[in-house]
Amino acid sequence: MAESHDLPLLRLPRAAQAALVAGARDNEPVRGLTHNFYKYPARFSPIFARAAIEAFTQPGDLVLDNHVGGGTTLVEALATGRHAIGVDISALAEFVASVKTMVFTEAELDRLQAWARCLPSAIQVRKSSIYFADEAELGYYKHLGHPSRWRLRKAIEQGLGAAIRLATPRLESFGRCVVLRTAQWALDSRSSCLRSPNSGTCCRRPAPRWWRAPASCAPPSTLTVTSRRSASSTARALASKTTNACCTARCRGWS
Numbered sequence: 001m002a003e004s005h006d007l008p009l010l011r012l013p014r015a016a017q018a019a020l021v022a023g024a025r026d027n028e029p030v031r032g033l034t035h036n037f038y039k040y041p042a043r044f045s046p047i048f049a050r051a052a053i054e055a056f057t058q059p060g061d062l063v064l065d066n067h068v069g070g071g072t073t074l075v076e077a078l079a080t081g082r083h084a085i086g087v088d089i090s091a092l093a094e095f096v097a098s099v100k101t102m103v104f105t106e107a108e109l110d111r112l113q114a115w116a117r118c119l120p121s122a123i124q125v126r127k128s129s130i131y132f133a134d135e136a137e138l139g140y141y142k143h144l145g146h147p148s149r150w151r152l153r154k155a156i157e158q159g160l161g162a163a164i165r166l167a168t169p170r171l172e173s174f175g176r177c178v179v180l181r182t183a184q185w186a187l188d189s190r191s192s193c194l195r196s197p198n199s200g201t202c203c204r205r206p207a208p209r210w211w212r213a214p215a216s217c218a219p220p221s222t223l224t225v226t227s228r229r230s231a232s233s234t235a236r237a238l239a240s241k242t243t244n245a246c247c248t249a250r251c252r253g254w255s
């Protein structure tokens with residue numbers, strides 16, 4: 001009798017089975033294409049998603065992801081020449097997935113890169129910002145109301161204002177995603193590091209320069225923004241994220 005690992009898996013060719021198994025075992029940090037435009041929780045491994053798409057579909061087929069999450073499957077589907085459609089119960093997931101799968105024209109990418117170059121001058125602590133009252137009512141200012149966080153709040157408001165001034169829905173969505181991604185760490189209220197269960201040492205990479213947690217790895221409610229240069233650092237981070245994202249968009253080579 002054949003060993004269990006010799007049994008055919010869904011009658012797939014051996015190479016496809018091996019790719020699926022390797023993808024399922026993949027525990028490398030997610031990277032490539034537009035995957036890191038936003039770090040959605042519980043993301044699929046893009047290697048697994050690609051192996052599944054290649055095993056079960058042909059170029060030109062339509063891939064449906066009805067739990068789209070961060071859009072990993074849709075991005076991989078597009079990159080392998082499939083059509084892709086997705087839906088999610090979460091508006092955030094749908095927003096992020098739609099931005100990650102946008103295919104921009106050269107003219108749009110030029111506009112975004114010019115926008116990125118101007119961002120540092122739009123995000124200045126001495127300039128005014130828009131207060132987004134509707135968003136505040138919906139709870140999007142959570143954790144940003146503390147007096148120590150006004151610089152961060154202002155930088156986010158100015159970044160969003162700059163995104164809105166891009167004045168087309170596609171470009172504005174991209175701009176909003178850049179702000180979201182840059183501020184994600186703060187918006188998620190993550191501490192700068194986690195205690196490793198074994199060694200007790202901090203195992204996360206350091207927080208962005210414009211946001212500092214107390215050295216004690218204290219819980220989110222005690223996070224404070226201490227950098228006086230937070231707004232300008234945020235502006236530089238936003239500009240660099242946009243430039244990187246534009247480069248990714250240019251080079252990603254959708255089929």
Ligand SMILES: C[S@@+](CC[C@H](N)C(=O)[O-])C[C@H]1O[C@@H](n2cnc3c(N)ncnc32)[C@H](O)[C@@H]1O
Pocket residue numbers: 041042043044049065066067068069070071072073074087088089090093
């Ligand atoms: C692990 S993520 C999916 C990852 C995604 N397939 C990818 O390729 O990156 C799970 C998603 O399922 C969504 N979800 C949970 N229940 C749902 C439902 N009833 N209808 C639609 N989406 C749902 C969650 O909001 C979450 O975004």
